[in-house]
């Protein structure tokens with residue numbers, strides 16, 4: 001059963017009813033719960049309903065000169081709920097992490113219809129257990145996220161993206177090591193290889209204009225000065241792909257084993273999105289503790305399984 | 307003489323220790339078990355001294371296997387277990403309310419491995435916070451969360467309380483810097499949660515490591531942790547802004563944040579703190595200032611210069627009479643040393659104090675500081691302040707003298723007023739110190755019964771018997787003070 005509630009009460013009621021009747025809920029459409037609830041630029045926090053798209057959220061923040069520094073592909077199609085449930089991130093992961101790092105408060109409807117919240121609206125808060133982390137990356141298997149509060153940042157005064165096209169993966173790997181070992185302050189550190197294109201290292205950074213100029217100069221000493229952009233990320237993510245994560249130091253060896261396939265790698269983090277390649281390792285069964293968590297919050301398995 | 311110990315009587319008949327203390331000795335060796343009442347006195351409280359209660363026994367294991375065996379024995383005998391680090395908690399987090407076996411990690415204190423390329427450190431849970439950065443510094447790396455207690459507190463304690471520090475304003479708190487950890491669950495089984503020492507950053511399944519961080523020792527015993535290291539900032543500028551009033555300084559903080567500048571640290575100290583620090587360490591603080599701000603920027607040299615001008619202008623715009631810049635690394639280090647020793651200097655002002663840890667939205671700082679001044683007058687107690695202003699995380703230190711009749715009650719009432727006001731202003735009763743036994747009753751003010759129920763559900767996932775660090779966090783838990791009040795009434 002798919003839920004398409006007109007408001008929060010309807011969602012709570014519909015989910016509780018499905019749960020009571022043991023009807024599995026396979027998905028939900030929260031476009032009716034898409035409002036911005038609060039934005040306090042002077043506190044650098046913002047609260048919105050989970051059905052709001054990331055693009056709309058960013059648009060509102062931008063009017064006050066702020067942003068949530070997360071840039072997963074397709075922000076128009078991604079709701080804040082999905083952003084959290086998938087713990088998403090984009091090219092700026094190297095500088096700003098993932099949704100987990102910016103979420104400070106959450107409201108969730110549990111399968112029995114109860115509304116629970118965790119965290120709050122202040123940037124530092126350790127009252128109670130951190131249920132935010134339980135729901136981040138839980139893929140909608142424990143409850144339906146209806147509201148979230150994020151800490152946000154001022155938009156950088158200036159930004160720049162540079163790229164370097166490499167002849168071989170080895171060349172890219174050597175350059176990557178020099179960049180990682182430097183004192184550069186990068187927000188983007190990606191390596192990609194799209195079909196028919198050579199491996200390309202992408203570096204992005206932002207801040208006061210003086211910082212951006214200084215970093216451009218430092219990168220030009222490494223021979224990196226070609227302007228770049230982030231279009232590769234949206235392009236790549238339209239194709240079916242898999243993800244794997246390795247230690248950053250194991251990145252190049254892992255990429256070498258991917259042979260001909262296309263990839264986008266968060267090179268600093270060691271996270272690789274790739275098209276076909278070696279068969280995926282069989283999915284490991286959830287640990288007993290993971291299963292206990294699922295059973296505790298969704299005892300009748302009304303929501304999708306993990 | 308200590309007030310609390312005279313007020314606080316054991317809640318239950320002392321646990322029958324027959325046999326099982328010997329079993330503990332068999333696991334960890336006789337020299338690693340304390341059960342003599344005199345030795346146990348050192349473990350009767352933490353940094354929160356209003357309540358005291360010794361555990362029944364303390365074990366000092368050296369390996370994860372020893373911890374697991376001890377925990378497994380306690381599971382079989384249905385004994386409470388209380389994980390403990392350095393005991394610097396400020397909320398009674400390690401109080402053995404009904405006795406039980408305290409597992410102190412202080413002998414498991416090594417940095418096991420540094421992985422410079424991947425910017426990771428593997429440490430034992432009893433490793434002292436400052437030691438991580440000490441080991442990493444020669445490689446140009448550091449461990450970002452820097453609680454003021456960092457020369458003493460342990461990584462295990464930091465994980466349990468999700469500790470912050472001055473520089474977490476820019477770099478984030480403990481949960482942003484702990485990649486993975488080894489946990490001995492209350493049934494004695496050992497699990498690794500989160501990123502493994504040789505694994506990638508994204509882990510399948512639920513973020514159990516995240517769920518554990520900040521769980522105040524109630525989910526099991528952390529034995530090892532994998533920490534994220536960051537490059538040590540190479541360029542910084544540290545200012546001392548001198549203001550006539552706390553109000554002006556508070557407004558300057560709000561202005562800096564509102565201007566879109568995120569300093570690495572932004573701390574406030576008021577007149578009482580400054581004078582106590584000056585007396586103790588002779589830094590050269592102005593004694594007649596109403597408040598000082600320590601503002602630190604780090605980053606690339608060019609941008610620093612530009613932002614420095616803005617900071618100075620904003621401070622002056624709010625009436626700063628002086629904005630000093632630390633001349634060199636030595637002066638900067640001296641300034642931070644003073645700041646981080648501020649609680650320690652309070653001994654010069656008062657025989658007793660209780661530290662509060664409320665949070666307000668940053669723009670409400672002027673309001674809460676005003677309220678603290680009123681509260682101080684209303685209860686006729688001095689309340690100096692030294693705190694993480696940039697985060698809106700206040701630390702009013704309520705001074706009292708337990709020998710003076712009524713002062714304890716007034717100190718508690720003043721704390722209550724301030725924390726209640728923090729909630730009213732949209733904040734929280736604790737930004738980094740935790741709930742422990744101290745702030746249990748505020749949980750019902752800040753959360754609904756459903757919220758608390760969801761937390762209890764999470765707890766039972768890790769600890770179905772609720773045997774690990776019991777009587778903390780949730781309103782209605784048993785406490786010493788219930789008895790304290792009664793005993794006082796009799797007196």
Ligand SMILES: Cc1cc2nc3c(=O)[nH]c(=O)nc-3n(C[C@H](O)[C@H](O)[C@H](O)COP(=O)(O)OP(=O)(O)OC[C@H]3O[C@@H](n4cnc5c(N)ncnc54)[C@H](O)[C@@H]3O)c2cc1C
Nearest residue numbers: 391392393394395399454460462463464466470523528738
């Ligand atoms: C002078 C002073 C300054 C302070 N400044 C700060 C500050 O700036 N920021 C801040 O956040 N805090 C601060 N604190 C509070 C305190 O230092 C922190 O909460 C710290 O993280 C506690 O560490 P600890 O090793 O002393 O833990 P303990 O006090 O021993 O224990 C604290 C909690 O952690 C649990 N615990 C400890 N070890 C483990 C483990 N291995 N596994 C599971 N649970 C465990 C305990 O059960 C308890 O609930 C300060 C305290 C003092 C006295």
